[in-house]
Amino acid sequence: MVDDYTRQFREAWGRVEQADLAGIPMPDHVLILGTGGGSATAATLLRTYLYDRSEVPIEICQAYQPPAYLRRTTLVVAVSYSGNTQETLQAYEQAAASGVSAVVITAGGELAARARSYGHPVIHVPGGTPPRMAIGYLFMALLGVFHKLGLAGNTGVELAEQLGELYAVLAEGARRWGTAMPVTDNEAKQLALALRGHIPVVYGLNPNTGAVAERWKRQFGENAKVMAFANLLPDAHHDEAVGWEMERELFGRFFFILLTDDQAPRVLQQRVAATVEVLRERAGGVRVVQARGRGRLARLFSLVHLGDYVSLYLALLRGIDPTPVPMIEHFKAVLSRS
Structure with missing residues (x-):
């Protein structure tokens, strides 16, 4: 998967360019809902990239409920690769019920279904990858949302140049650090x-x-x-x-x-x-x-x-298969019994 990041990042950008966000009003701040090594990481990386570029505050919520300052001028972006992350689903449900504008980024699951019921646009990313290794899909979808809404603080030409360099650096990294x-x-x-x-x-x-x-x-x-x-x-x-x-x-x-x-x-x-x-x-x-x-x-x-x-x-x-996460599954099983 890491050898193929260039393709993942390119594919994600192509998908978000096709998204229709015309009905989203200009927000005065953005709240990103997401947790874990895929969604929350993508959000923190985006906030870092836009640190001195975007004039709109960006907050990240990894909790079961959104903060009290949520209002109609807030844009909520709910990110869950599986579409079934408990914290994100509950926070999204509360935010959507309050009437805020929202965009959903997911590979499917319950989150996509709820977004359709609220009429919120959904940016679908390909599934089948461990969420932490879908960082290209999730980050580029987030960046695309901000760019389409004029919140990324750069021109299309400037961003295209940066994306071109990003793809080249990822390809070079695969060569330098590959097996x-x-x-x-x-x-x-x-x-x-x-x-x-x-x-x-x-x-x-x-x-x-x-x-x-x-x-x-x-x-x-x-x-x-x-x-x-x-x-x-x-x-x-x-x-x-x-x-x-x-x-x-x-x-x-x-x-x-x-x-x-x-x-x-x-x-x-x-x-x-x-x-x-x-x-x-x-x-x-x-x-x-x-x-x-x-x-x-x-x-x-x-x-x-x-x-x-x-x-x-x-x-x-260490002689370990990096893909499965048995402790997370064990913890979920214990939690389900409580």
């Missing part, structure tokens, strides 16, 4: 080997790469079946960094990955360098990973793509 590339020249395989026996801690820059750090953490959990943690810089320097003083025999289990971007403000790059200097004295390992590309879309997803490969290789090193 055919040997360990000696494969950053993803090297990092997976370094992580073996450690607990990953992923730091992203706020706002440049923070959403990607969260993506890496989620992928380590679902694909490699290992606990992982994520935080933001400079935020972590104000509290979490004090925990770096814990017993060295414990702290040595942690392997820190810093997702950086040379287009980030100089003060953030200085903080990365200082973080590396301090952690190398104590942690089990430290690695700085640099974004690739010129435009923000390419840079964001170059890091997403690499992280997906790393988590899959780590799963293989």
Whole structure:
């Protein structure tokens, strides 16, 4: 799947271009409903991409109910790959009943049926993929909604150029980090080997790469079946960094990955360098990973793509099939009995 991200991203954009959103009024803010490694991750990546582009506030709701500020000038975008996510269904039902404008992104399920009953437009994405690996479908559908409604803060020409670079960077990533590339020249395989026996801690820059750090953490959990943690810089320097003083025999289990971007403000790059200097004295390992590309879309997803490969290789090193998620299914079974 990761080898074929370019096709997934292209296909998703083609689908959203055909969507009819003419009846959606201009909102004064947007609330995205969605949870998990596919929907919520796509939403946080979109918010990062539009951080200094969109003048409309974007909030993300992963709860069973929408926030109290919901009003008729709100645009709700409900995202659930399966269409059966409990939290999203309940929040959408409450939001739709209040009379807000809404758009639904899904591969089907109950969410699509409810959207049709309310007369809300549905952007259908192809099913049959683990939701976390449908990131291209979900992100591009979200981006397309914002672009069609004039909320993406860029022209069609500018966005087309960024998409072209994104596709090229994804194709290059598949070549650089795919299974055919040997360990000696494969950053993803090297990092997976370094992580073996450690607990990953992923730091992203706020706002440049923070959403990607969260993506890496989620992928380590679902694909490699290992606990992982994520935080933001400079935020972590104000509290979490004090925990770096814990017993060295414990702290040595942690392997820190810093997702950086040379287009980030100089003060953030200085903080990365200082973080590396301090952690190398104590942690089990430290690695700085640099974004690739010129435009923000390419840079964001170059890091997403690499992280997906790393988590899959780590799963293989642990002798684990990355696809099934038995603990999630077990938890759902326990929850259904309560």
